Amino acid sequence: MSSTFTLSSTNPYTNYNGETEIIVSSDVTSIPNEAFQYSSNLVTVTFDSNSQCTTIDSHAFYECTSLTSINIPDSVTTISDRVFEYCTSLTSINIPNSVTNIGTAFIAHSSNLQTVTFESGSQLIDMGTYAFYNCTSLTSINIPDSVTSIGEYAFYEC
Secondary structure (H helix, E strand, O other), X not given: OOOEEEEEOOEOHHHOOOOOEEEEOOOOOEEXXXXXXXXXXXXXXXXXXXXXXXXXXXXXXXXXXXXXXEOOXXXXXXXXXXXXXXXXXXXXXXXXXXXXXXXXXXXXXXXXXXXXXEOOOOOOOEEOOOOOOOOOOOOEEOOOOOOXXXXXXXXXXX
């Protein structure tokens, strides 16, 4: 088995077979709902530098317990519900300034998450309910001035 899977318009997520690394090709415009959920072998997700991906849909990386690294590209505007929930090996995440919405429980229960960084000039408007719920190791987050809505319990049990 190859340790790298390349997601592209001609190689859909249904061909993923437990590889440890995913490379998202520039022709991918969204990561589908539940695409890689429960992928316990997955460690790294990398997007091509000229990524066209605008949306990471619900549960896309839900409970990927070995995921330690993901580079979210500047093309992404929406990170949907529960995308990184229970990604217990993530210790930090960088949210590009292009993201305007992060969904309900988007990274909840990620118990080793320590740092959340929003890029300078962030356009984030909405943080969903339970967004960082039970991220018990969270020590650093600077909420951008652009945020107008923070859902209930967004930082509960942090």
